[in-house]
Amino acid sequence: MLIRRAALLDGTRTDIRVGERITGMADGLTAEPGETEYDAAGGAVIPGLHDHHIHLRAAAAALHSVRVGPDEVHSRAELAETLAAATVGADGWIRAVGYHDAAAGPLDRHVLDELAPSVPVRIQHRSGAQWILNTAALRRVGLADHPDGRLPSADGSWAATLRSDPGLDELGALLCRYGVTGVTDATPDLAAGDVAALQREMRQRVRCLAPGKRILHDDELDPDELSRWIGDRHAEGFPVAVHCVTAAQLVVTLEALRSSGTHPLDRIEHAAVVPDGSLADLAGRAVTVVTQPNFVAERGDQYLADVAPAEQPELWRVASLLRAGVPVALSTDAPFGDADPWAAMRAAVFRRTPAGHVLGEAECVPASAALQMFLGDPGRPATPRRVEPGAAADLCILSTPPEATLAELDAAAVAATVIGGEVVYQRG
The missing domain is CATH 2.30.40.10 (Urease, subunit C, domain 1)
Known part of the structure; x- marks a missing residue:
């Protein structure tokens, strides 16, 4: 041509x-x-744009899920109406995503039993870390006696029973409309067959972070164990990609990288909170940060309400990372963020919340820089x-x-x- x-x-x-x-x-x-x-x-x-952190199967499933976040639901009555109007999937479930307590308050199995239809219902918290199931759903997964129905996504003992492989054609077509020609799937624990299936089914070129992807939890942080895990991955020839959404997770990861040594392709995913004192350490480790300023545009008003003013400048940093010499690339984290990379670029430039407030003005970057951070090489995301x-x-x-x-x-x-x-x- x-x-x-x-x-x-x-x-x-x-x-x-x-x-x-x-x-x-x-x-x-x-x-x-x-x-x-x-x-x-x-x-x-x-x-072509490259989305450096996306969850393909989850994003495909989300296209056919009910959205129940604070933008869609504003009370328990509205949540009940939304679930009542939802279409039951071919698997007999109602699947809802994007929930936050700001929408209709805390949820558990008992609240859902009052609000939701009697069919199995599962609602995912917008962080992706937790599902809330009603009693019918708990029976379906063999947990009828579970006290509250709040189940961690990472627990394969129940999540594996719900695993599905939704087709990727619709998602691939959507990303093509955005000009996306490549993606990096950030789902942990993918087997070789899972990776091959993603690469076969997607129109885009697909790179996967597995087997070097690791999700951290604040109540299980162990720098020595993390350092050993990183060393083992490096010894096998794999770089690592460590999920860091809190300051504690970032500090522990940087210490583990200091102890274990780094691979040229190591990454830190999200870096949602970066204290000033961690900027030099990040630069010193020469590890690439793949972050999502689109969450400022999507959730910024909630951050302004929930995060102490003194800590708000630490959220979803971009400009200060670049000034410190940290390699940075952008992504959407779809389906937990909107899959439109252009919206993520605008968020990096303007950092406006849904209500129009500017969150972290010092972290704004020029439009050319925001675009370049979606043009990186799949293996070296900060290299355009x-x-x-x-x-x-x-x-x-x-x-x-x-x-x-x-x-x-x-x-x-x-x-x-x-x-x-x-x-x-x-x-x-």
């Missing part, structure tokens, strides 16, 4: 010839016999890819020129998505 009249981010006008890779770039290329032509009409052509000869022909073609693309950072500007030289999405 020959892409005509493209504009690179630096303003260069060029035609781009692609097969599976970019084979030529120059202004005024002549179409070869049988070559398809695409007119970019002066729109920006950039490397470029549109250049020899690069994979994974491209996002926009209807807006570079200046307008950066000014708007809007998924609506995605005109076409190309993976391996093949157009997998074309608007209209």
Whole structure:
């Protein structure tokens, strides 16, 4: 294919010839016999976006789940109405996601028995760490005598009974509309067969963090054990990706990395809270942070209500990490965050909460930096890819020129998505 009249981010006008890779770039290329032509009409052509932290199966399931977060539900009565109107899935369950106590107060099995239909109902907390099941659901998973129905997601003794492998076509098509050509699945404990299935079913190129992904919990932090685990993964040739959503988890992880040593591809996922004193340690470990400032835009008002003012500047940092010399990449954490990477970029630039407040103004970054942090190499997320000869022909073609693309950072500007030289999405 020959892409005509493209504009690179630096303003260069060029035609781009692609097969599976970019084979030529120059202004005024002549179409070869049988070559398809695409007119970019002066729109920006950039490397396809890469979402560096997403949960593919969960994101696919969430597309068919009921949303019951604070944006959708504002009282127990509204929660009851939403669940009553929900469609029971083919598996006989009602599956709801995105819950926070701010929506309708604390939930347990007894509250759900009062509010929900008599069919099995499970509601996921928006952190992803916990499910709340009603009595019918608890019977289904063999836990009829459980005291409160609040079950940790990481407990395979019950979660494995509900495992499903939802098809990924719809999710893949959605990501194509966003210009996403690659993803990194952050689900822990994937077997080789699980990884192969993801790579086979997704339109996008798929990289997985397993077997080096580790989720930490504050009540089980053990620096020595974590250091041994990191050392074992390194000895097997794997980098690690450690989930850190609290200051304690970050501090313990940095100490474990100091003790065990680092791999060039080690990552810290989320870094939701970074105290000032940890910035130099992060830079010293040379570990990449993959973070999600979209949570400021999605949950910022709750942070303003729940987090002490003195600690709010520590939330979802980006600019201060970059200033400290920490390699940083962005992602969405879908389905726990919105899957639109352009919305995440805008959040990194403006850091506005849903009510319009600015949370962490010192952490704002320029639009060009926010975009670059979604263009990183899958293995080295903080190393941007470029549109250049020899690069994979994974491209996002926009209807807006570079200046307008950066000014708007809007998924609506995605005109076409190309993976391996093949157009997998074309608007209209």
